[in-house]
Amino acid sequence: xxxxxxxxxxxxxxxxxxxxxxxxxxxxxxxxxxxxxxxxxxxxxxxxxxxxxxxxxxxxxxxxxxxxxxxxxxxxxxxxxxxxxxxxxxxxxxxxxxxxxxxxxxxxxxxxxxxxxxxxxxxxxxxxxxxxxxxxxxxxxxxxxxxxxxxxxxxxxxxxxxxxxxxxxxxxxxxxxxxxxxxxxxxxxxxxxxxxxxxxxxxxxxxxxxxxxxxxxxxxxxxxxxxxxxxxxxxxxx
Amino acid sequence: xxxxxxxxxxxxxxxxxxxxxxxxxxxxxxxxxxxxxxxxxxxxxxxxxxxxxxxxxxxxxxxxxxxxxxxxxxxxxxxxxxxxxxxxxxxxxxx
Numbered sequence: 039x040x041x042x043x044x045x046x047x048x049x050x051x052x053x054x055x056x057x058x059x060x061x062x063x064x065x066x067x068x069x070x071x072x073x074x075x076x077x078x079x080x081x082x083x084x085x086x087x088x089x090x091x092x093x094x095x096x097x098x099x100x101x102x103x104x105x106x107x108x109x110x111x112x113x114x115x116x117x118x119x120x121x122x123x124x125x126x127x128x129x130x131x132x133x134x135x136x137x138x139x140x141x142x143x144x145x146x147x148x149x150x151x152x153x154x155x156x157x158x159x160x161x162x163x164x165x166x167x168x169x170x171x172x173x174x175x176x177x178x179x180x181x182x183x184x185x186x187x188x189x190x191x192x193x194x195x196x197x198x199x200x201x202x203x204x205x206x207x208x209x210x211x212x213x214x215x216x217x218x219x220x221x222x223x224x225x226x227x228x229x230x231x232x233x234x235x236x237x238x239x240x241x242x243x244x245x246x247x248x249x250x251x252x253x254x255x256x257x258x259x260x261x262x263x264x265x266x267x268x269x270x271x272x273x274x275x276x
Numbered sequence: 277x278x279x280x281x282x283x284x285x286x287x288x289x290x291x292x293x294x295x296x297x298x299x300x301x302x303x304x305x306x307x308x309x310x311x312x313x314x315x316x317x318x319x320x321x322x323x324x325x326x327x328x329x330x331x332x333x334x335x336x337x338x339x340x341x342x343x344x345x346x347x348x349x350x351x352x353x354x355x356x357x358x359x360x361x362x363x364x365x366x367x368x369x370x371x
Contacts, residue, residue, distance in 0.1 A: 216316060
């Protein structure tokens with residue numbers, strides 16, 4: 039696996055590079071956010087191992103940009119950092135010094151290249167974007183996605199019409215309509231891929247009061263992930 | 277659209293299209309769902325407020341959806357009686 043390592047402490051960066059390389063990974067290491075960004079454009083990492091606090095920024099910002107599975111290490115992490123990391127899809131969150139075997143065990147959760155079907159990763163708390171990991175690179179240029187926000191029921195229905203070209207069939211239209219009606223206000227990001235459709239709902243939803251909707255979406259969608267505020271729904275065409 | 281059969285039988289309301297957002301629904305003794313492509317969960321409260329309402333003509337997919345929701349519907353057919361093709365399909369899992 040191609041791993042981008044971002045760690046400003048020289049000794050830790052060196053040790054992790056050796057340890058990950060010894061376990062068969064291809065590693066590129068950077069000591070700061072700027073260098074890591076430059077490396078990422080050439081290297082196309084499949085995973086990120088990063089310190090949380092860097093001289094020029096935050097490891098979570100890079101994780102949000104790269105949209106690859108990631109492991110975070112920190113000596114100063116707070117609960118809020120861990121929550122944000124979790125929402126970004128963090129594989130694991132370690133307090134430094136983190137044993138290399140623990141990091142490698144977390145990296146084993148990265149889906150293999152042979153994984154079929156789209157992999158949806160919701161990124162960020164605002165301006166949601168969805169990315170698909172295809173093989174060993176993020177095929178963002180293949181995405182067609184749109185994010186809509188509404189603050190009342192009338193707006194929700196209006197937003198539905200704005201998503202028309204991303205909703206290829208009755209099933210996807212029905213799922214989108216149900217998601218838009220789960221809360222009085224919220225944000226829905228819709229992503230149309232070549233062979234599927236996915237949606238990320240960011241809204242405060244009391245699912246126990248929306249049981250009919252939840253059951254219908256579960257029956258229609260290929261996969262659902264219910265989270266405390268919203269849902270990720272994946273659906274194939276047809 | 278609500279029809280009153282010439283013979284003075286029950287009134288029939290024919291719903292149609294993708295009813296995914298709340299609208300005012302036509303009422304009648306029988307609701308014909310033949311032309312309904314999709315029906316949102318917003319309608320469930322409407323049905324639950326009218327228990328044992330007769331409905332007919334739903335596609336197998338829609339019928340399975342409504343059955344899973346355990347709505348208090350009375351599945352019926354507009355004149356003819358017997359088991360309709362859609363009912364047979366729903367019962368025996370066709371389509």
